[in-house]
Amino acid sequence: MKIIDVDVVVIGGGPAGLAAAIEAKKQGTKKVMIIERDTSLGGILQQCIHDGFGLHRFGKQLSGCEYADNYIEELNTYDIEVAYDTIVVEILKDKTVYAMNKTDGIIEIHPKAIILAMGCRERTRSQAFIWGTRPSGVLTAGTVQRYINIEGYLPGKKAVILGSGDIGLIMARRMTLEGIEVLGVYELMDSPGGLSRNIAQCLVDYDIKMHLSTTVIKTHGNSKLTGVTVAKVDSNRNVIKGTEEYIECDLLVLAVGLIPENELSNQLELDIDPLTRGPIVDDQFMTSMEGVFAAGNVVTVFDLVDYVSLTGEIAGAGAAKYLKNELDLKQEYLPIKSGENVSFVVPQKIRLNNLSEELPLYFRVRNKQEKTEVGVFELENKIYKKRHRVVLPPEMIVEKISTKLIGEINTPLVVSVKEV
Amino acid sequence: MIKNKVINILQNTSDISHYEIGVSVSKEKIVTLTGIVEEWKDVVNIGHLVANVKGVKNVVNDITSKDVNIKEVNNDIEIKATLDKGVKEECDVVIIGAGISGCSIARSLSKYNLNIIVLEKNGDIGEEATKANNGNIHPGFLAKPGTLKAKLNLRGNKLYTQLSKDLDFELKRPGSLVVFHNESDVKKFKVLKFLKKTGLGYFIKSFRQYMKTPGLKWLSAEEVKQKEPNLRGNPLGGFLMTTMGIVEPFEVCYALAENAIANGATFKLNTKVLDIRKTNGAVNEVITNNSVISCETVINCAGVYADEIAKMVDDKFYTIHPRRGAIAIIDKNRKGFLNTPSGVLGRSDRSHNSKGGGASVTPEGNLLWGPTAVETHDKEDKSVEASDLDYILNLGQGVTDQVKKNEIITFFSGIRAADYKEDFIIEASKKVRGFIHVAGIQSPGLAAAPAVGEMVEKIVLKQNRLITKKLNYISTRKRTPIFRDLSRELQDELIKENPNYGRVICRCELITEGEIIDAVNAPIPATSIDAVKRRSRAGMGRCQGGFCGPRVLEIIAKELNIPHTEVTLKGGDSYVLHKESRS
Amino acid sequence: MTKEFTCIVCPVSCSLKVEAENNEILVTGNQCKRGMIFGQNEFTHPMRMLTTTVKIDGKNLHRLPVISTKEIPKDKLKDLVKELYKLTVKGPIKRGDVIVKNISNTGADIIATRTIQ
Structure with a gap:
């Protein structure tokens, strides 16, 4: 068995892991290692051939592959070890990491710090509770994207898409351009799940209809999918009897949500936030276990890769500081709480002594609201405010709080969104 | 007179008395029913009613219902295509169906110098009820006393220990726990304990199966809590059937098949039986979509299609009515949440005919809720409906309210091959030499499988006393690395x-x-x-x-x-x- | 004449109102200059980036992702994509390599967005 000692091991070489590894290295960490399950770095970005990435980070529209490549090129200028085609099978509570691949067999890694950057996975048909038979031709949007963009295969001729999140919208356009007839996008909720610009350029441009408050309730066909039944739902998301409609199709594409991939976090028994379904992190994106950091979609599913990279940088810098003993690990945490119309906030807690000049807060609203103000409060004291014309649940809000303003009184911070 | 009894009960049962049902009874006491009813459930109800009439051996239920359209099967074109192709094969024994029963029989018979061909219409073995099974090796306690099911369940359960060693598949025996919350149930179980200890239960017919079941234990409230701390509420006590086992059903099926193959049996997948030909009252040829196979023995393990296969040799004396069962699997995050397949007394409204499900565990540690039991006319209806899941969740909720709906990672269903007597039918045909029925195998078919193999082995040996044992029989099998x-x-x-x-x-x-x-x-x-x-x-x-x-x-x-x-x-x-x- | 568009320049997805008045095109609802340009273009001649894949004889991968170097007329998109589908390129290809120069005289090149051996 191969035994390796490193300073920081980064699990996952997608956008979060890349940014984290680079940042940890930049901040003076000696031995940084990335463990990547695929044969190349970049993660799911490699199958995102469409443009629209990196406007925040690089100031221009890049395709997913290009965005990833920018980081990979930067990574290559540093001495960072990457283990490809390698998977982590277990992490012990003493931070021993077991990984494996074809050439080395089982690898036992002893890191001083760990950065979890495993990303997220797609919800499946069972989790969307679609009834009926279990034929072929029912695939998640990410799988369809891989088949079409990487492997070069078309999984059907006529497709119905369930879910109007960004992946669903992107795939509607992609499939249309590949000659698959897209019969419609169906969304259980009464408002779209994806960004408005994607509705414009992926659906409107191609005359694809979106059906809100409508869902796929049943699949047909024992062997190959022959069709689906869709139906309207009421405000409680219950099917309205009599609205059922049969649609003949041979492909059902599921874009019904993403879930942080936290199997390894669970092995470590990290504290998990039931709202984000990811580990609770502090201002350094350090989890409930000292020296274990988390970045990107493992923490919560972000809608922009730019944010994923940013959290990677925070975690990478945090790990470097941790190794240099620059972090105060004793100070009492101040919790950050979700107030009015806020469904969650990341990070969930902070240590005043460890804050840098700005503290970015990532959060989502519960409900759509117009003419609003985001407020950050210490009790009655509003330490930060910002106006938003409209806030939507699918669009994450990021506010950067000047840390000089925090901590006047030792009390939890509350983030609220209110009408003004 | 059986016929009068049957007519009497049909005329005196509300809901169905208005139907005109034709009744004929053969000298073997097989009742054949004809007529048209409104709904499929009436077809099934009538079938059960008649099967329960004393003296009735079985029911051929040819009643149709207005709400379903079952197509007549006609294989003539396909048969002609095979005959035109002219591919001929020969063997001693043809086994139709590679589910758990067919595979177990194939393995049992592969000990002998017999040329065995197993035919399977699907692209894989165990693709029907076997794979959609909850994997329980039942202790045999719940089977109706005096039935073949009851006998083979007890025997099969016992055989599993050695079988799992021989064939290198995983068998765990966590036992099965029934807990109760009412004082009255506490009393009932005290009586049971008394009957078991004193042996008095043997004198009461309905208790005989229970008396024969080994390894029963009574747990106090504390012992229940200790064994299963996550059960809902505070049970007053429990009843543990220690011989309950759990397996991955497909793994068992596969191990049996692989061992049969090692001993010379041939499995033909994607091979559908179209017809069976007789000469001089004995089976002669099996015609499939690929070839004509001459043989001396045909064993009918065709599951939901067993009645249609029996019809090919004009010995259909039972009707299979498909009963769908849906199962839900819970995320492995819950591994260890329950250690024992568990149920709460009086909670599940189980159909009297099928062993209803509860909360079980797979050998890998996933929780498994179900199965349901829904009568359907369609032998291929492997869908799962919202009502199935509601039922399953209700079962699960009875055991624990901590496991939530969103922890389900998958659900699926399979079809039980039930006859109207709701018992196994394992016997040599009385009409056709060389034809053996292995029909109506539903729960506890998995638990009974080794005993089913054993029983059919005896029938085959009895029919042909010249069969000799293989000298180079391989009794064990090793699985590939896990x-x-x-x-x-x-x-x-x-x-x-x-x-x-x-x-x-x-x-x-x-x-x-x-x-x-x-x-x-x-x-x-x-x-x-x-x-x-x-x-x-x-x-x-x-x-x-x-x-x-x-x-x-x-x-x-x-x-x-x-x-x-x-x-x-x-x-x-x-x-x-x-x-x-x-x- | 007034038209409404959703700006696709960035994820903010502003709702734009575009009006033509005396040879001048007025954009409102935008929050940045790029939004204004998008609104004007969308009103007169909608433009889009082109992204797709082309076939590649690569060692491990069989599709090469490509992008246009600038936006191209929206109504030409489907035809151009079909043209690209007829291509097979030979590996190795480096990110940025030009696959088609000045495609259909749009002034845009089609370039590789991934390095493939």
């Missing part, structure tokens, strides 16, 4: 030996490329994504093949040397990919 179960050191060694074990394909279940290649190249090759899943567990985890699906497809294509577009999800025309995107 990477996840090995120690890190052994894993490391295995990868050094064969690097394919070093590449993980299914991350949720930790299944390696080596294991998938093993599955595709197994004695009964896995040629579809689902077949790979059944053998290796790849795709059985929480992401349900989202990540590994494309990779498994690629490995199958490579190993079988076929284009990606020809790989199926589950055989037949269930292709995953329509075509290459540029050509």
